[in-house]
Amino acid sequence: MSTALDTPATRVLQMLAAAEGPLSGEAAAERLKLSRTAVWKQIEVLRVSGYTIVAHGRNGYRLTAVPNAAVPTEVLPRLRTRTFGHAYHYLASTPSTNAVLSRLAARGAPEGTVVVAERQEAGRGRMSRGWFSPPDTGLYFSLLLRPTVEVARVTSLPLVVGLAVADALAPHLPAGEPRVKWPNDIWIGDRKACGILCELQAEIDGVQHVVVGIGINVNLEARALPVELRSIATSLKMAAGVTVQRAELLAALLDHLERDYAAWQRQGLAPFLKRLRDRDVLLGRSITVERAAGALSGTADGVNPDGSLRLRLPDGRIESIYSGDAHVRRSATLADLSDSSDRIR
Known part of the structure; x- marks a missing residue:
């Protein structure tokens, strides 16, 4: 679990990113006041995190790719x-x-x-x-x-x-x-x-x-x-x-x-x-709202200032819905967006 940006691995990464050519392990060690072994260990930490770092023999290391990840x-x-x-x-x-x-x-x-x-x-x-x-x-x-x-x-x-x-x-x-x-x-x-x-x-x-x-x-x-x-x-x-x-x-x-x-x-x-x-993707669409008290169908009419859904019933009355699952009343793929839909994060 990582919580800080100012770590040895981060400082090594910053040096790699700023280097115009290979970063010498000796130069990195001297600047960071670490041993060359410690610098190598931080390189390995970065590699595990998804960074592609290529070793160039005695010339040092080059950063060639960064991970597409929220590290x-x-x-x-x-x-x-x-x-x-x-x-x-x-x-x-x-x-x-x-x-x-x-x-x-x-x-x-x-x-x-x-x-x-x-x-x-x-x-x-x-x-x-x-x-x-x-x-x-x-x-x-x-x-x-x-x-x-x-x-x-x-x-x-x-x-x-x-x-x-x-x-x-x-x-x-x-x-x-x-x-x-x-x-x-x-x-x-x-x-x-x-x-x-x-x-x-x-x-x-x-x-x-x-x-x-x-x-x-x-x-x-x-x-x-x-x-x-x-x-x-x-x-x-x-x-x-x-x-x-x-x-x-x-x-x-x-x-x-x-x-x-x-x-x-x-x-x-x-x-x-x-x-x-x-x-609002529901606005003006025919929907059914599944509630603990029973299902209601009507036309979605926006949202109230308290966050409840405005449902216009067939007789024209507006019902405020505070909890429930709203399903668009259409055929095929949009007919049921309940259990399967909520599996997607």
């Missing part, structure tokens, strides 16, 4: 945030980033702490559904928030997070994409590309913390999807046809999240309603 050495130098991501924990594999961050939160981790995993073995969606989280292709991370707001306001937070995600993904996609699907998904076209899971810890005196889990299909290819997800899932690469640098995307996303979160704490969802309406 700290690629993400932290790109951060433009004040606090988000500055406490950064990177894991090669974990059952769930939300579970790891929840434990850190209980031990007093600061707001803005991020836990990233290259692979999740037991990623979770809403209603404890599994999330499909293959290695080397996505962004799977959790962000710790400690909002000073009333508990009721937290119900609108997934929509604010969704807008931040959409704005970060938009430069990689055609105009108008991606779209936000109430309450916690991101769609590209009519397929899911991202899931959001906000887990609240509250006491009688208010919110203790919120762990925000975000999973984005970045460079996932169609052939890697399970058969049952191929008609309802997509990724940035599948939609745009290009490979996206995941560290750059995460740094940009944390910047969007920090700014939108600050505005949400001050003013709630109200200043986001126009942006949300512009990106």
